[in-house]
Structure formats: structure tokens, C-alpha cells
Amino acid sequence: MLIQLFSTTSCLLVGRQDRHIMPRPKEKRKYASSFKSEWMETCDFIEASPSGNKHQAFCTICRVDISIEHAGKSDVKKHLKTDKHKKNVESFITQSGQSSSAERDLIFNNKVEDLDLEVSTQQMGPQQITEISPTTVSREIHVFGTAEISCPADRGSVRITLSNSKESADDVTNSISRRIDYILQTLRQHDVKDEDISVRRHLHRDDLYHMDAEDSYHMNAEVTANFSDQEKMEKVCNVLSEKLDKMVCVGQPQFYHSAECLSQLRTSACVTAVENAQQKASKVCHLLKQSLGPPLQLREEETKEWKSEEEEEERDRNVGGATPQTQIPHIPIVTVFSRVSATFSL
Template sequence: MDSQTRVFAAMLPAAARELDGNDRERGVQVRAVSRPSPSSRVRELQVTGTAEVCCPADRVSVRVSVGSSKESVNEVTNSVSRRLEYILQAVRQHGVSDKDAAVRRFLHREADQYHMNAEVAVTFSDFEKMERVCGVLLEKLDKSVCVGAPQFYHSAEYLSQMRRRACVSAVENAQQKACEVSQLLGQTLGAPLLVREEETREWRNEDGEDGGRLSHLPCTPTITMSSQVSVSFSLRDGSRKKL
């Protein structure tokens, strides 16, 4: 006897019924649900996977400032411009593009003196190159230039790339776990049925790896990203011969 269909009956709330003498008929919904046969059921293995990715800062910004005070606008402008040109030339010689060097100037007057202050904000992706440029500027311009402390940070593109990497690593870990479980059960792991990222977390670490022993050095921050995924795989009988 084929019993592939089951009938479910559910009572509606009283507020949804019409009190006209036909409550029993209108207060009951009947629906038929097909019940899959054992042969058509998909055997499924569900596993979770987690992964963490540690991301050190990939960018550093340094501000280099110069200033001068003269009795005329031309004198103060020439004094500052010469040093600005040297700074920009040193930056270019180390392979930094102009779009990564922003210049700001400010001219004002106090009594009979004209004052000009200028600043160059340079962004580096190569930290060693940043150290070389700062060394050259301090050596050549000495006290006429002020080199600020480097500011390390993470670019948006890099963070997005690391988030994807954490998720992919979590899926790889889940697949490895599923392979080992299916082998233990004498089954063959089939195609993935569902992949879902359940949780993502990020936290920042400003302490660095020196434990505070080199506190006079600028800190290079890191961000750790974690991802947890849930993956469902189909299972095939490992003893079944392939057609």
C-alpha cells in the first residue's frame, strides 16, 4: 500500500472564524503533504568550520612639515618652496607616486613678518622605504624640517581581501572535516548543498609583538579576523560502484 501522502489539520484562532454556524468547517484548514520515499531522500552531512586571519597594517602615513618667517612674501615663499621641492624629489626618487604625496601651504602675516607653514603627507606601502625617506630628509634638511611619527593603518581594500580570505579558509576547514568524517563512516563525500557564514568577528591589537620592551618605537597595529561557516554536503555510499 502506497502511503506517500499525509494529511495535516490545523485549527485557526477563534478571532479568524466567522460565527455563522459553520465554525467547524471554516475553522479547519486541510493540506496534503507529499512524503518522500526512503529511496529519494538525500543523505546529508552538516559540519562547521572556523578560521582566523591576522592582518598587520599595510599602510603608513608620515607628515613632513617646514616653515619660515620673512619680511616679504617672495622671500618666505621661496624659502619654503625650495625645501618642499627637495622633499617631493626625495619621495619620488624612492618610487612614491605623486598621488600618494599631498601638499598643504598656509601663509599669514603677524606685524611686519610673513609666516608660511607647509606640510607634505606621504603614504607608503613599503615600510622600509618610509624609513629610508625619513632618514634622508632628517640628514639633509636637519632642523629646518620636522618629520612626524609614522601612523600605521589598514587600507579598506586590504581589509576586504582579508575578510574573504578568512571565510574561504573556514570553508576549507569545514570541507576537510567533512572528508574525514565521511571516510570514518565508510561514505563518499558528495557535492556541497549549502554554505552559510554564521559569524564574523574582528578585533584590533595595538600592543605589537615586543610586549612593550621597545615602547619608544611606533606601534604597528594588527587586526585579527575570524569566520565561522556551516556547510552541508551530500553523502554517497562508499561501497557503491560507479557506473
């Protein structure tokens, strides 16, 4: 009887010690995920639910509420990768009438990014897949911009020729020199700089066949003046044609573009093309509710320039009754075309 009581007491003590060593595990609390406003910056067409439920997100393209109670932002991304959402995005852009090349590139880039992500996850192990972050996928927009700028000639040149013959070299030299001095004085009075003026003289003797006849000396001279002001050039030509005799011939003005003008014209065309590309990308991002980031790549794809002088000459040939001497000289126009490609981050 005593032995049986002792054994029963030992079993009770052992049972109590086992309950003390193996405590009952505590149940984990489950917390529901809530919508965060910063998701709108990285997730397209996502905003807070109109119903006011903080455990839901609203897709503006599919017009449905997304439950984010269990996985939070992962639930949103799972919805963005569905075929239904992608088709709705493409339909939205097509119906909006904004089917430009930039928007098609944007859709194509998103498809390629999704495809690259799927292929990379299939090649990785389970441990590597968990390390993929949404920030590793590049988001960018690629657009083209064009510009065409025209500019008339900014410089003009006038060629003045002189010719005379005398029996002595001194007489013909003095005759030509007096007229050249008057021409130079007229040019300086109209603010033409010395570096824009060039003078050339050539004196030669005409040999006669008769030995008893006296020799004759002939001089040809040329004065070339470059102008940056068309009005002053016209005044100089009028004054010289009126004041000088028939030994002086004032040629028609010739217009041309300076090197500085052409350089500025090419630069302006390229800059304007870049501005147009940036403006196009900004409008596309505004339509898609995205913020345009800094440029990632910029390249001038094509540049062309041409003169309108050929068109003017063809028009002048079609005008009847006009001779080259009576025609008013036209001012050539140079047009520069530039085409650039730009890539911006989103």
C-alpha cells in the same frame, strides 16, 4: 440394457471434457536473491558476507550475517532499522573518540529521517505505502568550520611639517618652496608616486602692536607621503632628518591597512573556514565509510575583526622611561575570524 450402457458412455465423455477445460495450474519457481555490490553505496556498514555465501550480507557494526534470500535489499534495510543496529552505530562512534558535533548531527538526522518515514507511512494508505522509495529520504551531513587569519598593516604614512618667518612674503615663500622641492625630489627618487603625495601651504602676516615696526610674514607647510614599502619609508625619513634643518620636522610613521588588504583578509578567512568545514565533513564520511557529495547549503554564521593596536599601546604604557617621541612606532595587526555552516549530501 441398451439404455444403461448409453448413459455410462455419456458420463465418461463429460468427464473427459471437464479435464480438458480445467488444466492443472503450474507451480511458480522461487528464485533466491543475491548480494549486489551497489548496495554498499546506499546502505551503511553493509558488505558482502566473508563466508562467500551470495545469499547473505554482512553487517560490519553488528558483526552478523543477514539472510537476503527472500526479500533481497529489503532484508538489509529491515536490519538497519532495528534498535540493536542503531545502538551499535552510536557505540561505535563514541568508542572511536570522534564525538564531534558533525557526527552527532549525522546520527540525529538519521533518527529524524526514520521517524518521519514511520509517521508518513502511518498516515498513508496501503496503496501509497508501496510507492515509497529509499531515494526519497534525504541523507546529509551538517558541519561547522572556523578560521582566524591575521595580517600586519600594508601601508605607511609620513607627515613632514615646515615653518618659517620672514619680513617679506616672497622671502618666506621662496624659503619654504626650496625645502618642499627637495622633499618632493627625495620622494620621487624612492619611487613614490605623485598621487601618494599631498602638499599644503598657509601664509599669514603677524601684526605688531608698534606702528613703527615692520610687519612679519609666517608660512606653515605640510607634506604627506603614503608608502607601500616600509623599507623605503624608513630611508626617506632618515635622509630628510639628516639633510634638512630645524625648520623641517619629520613626523613618526603611521601604519594602516588599505581597503584592498582588509577585503582580501576577510575573503581569505571565509574561504579558509569553508575549507576546514569540508575537510571535517570528509573525515567524518571516511570514518563512516560514506562518500561526501556536493554542498547543499553554505552560510557564514559569524565574522569578527579586531586590531592589536590597543594591546601594543597598553604594553608601551607599562614600559618605564620611554616617551612618545623616542618610542619606535609599532605596526598594527588586524585579525579576522569567520565561522561558517555547511551542509553536504551523502
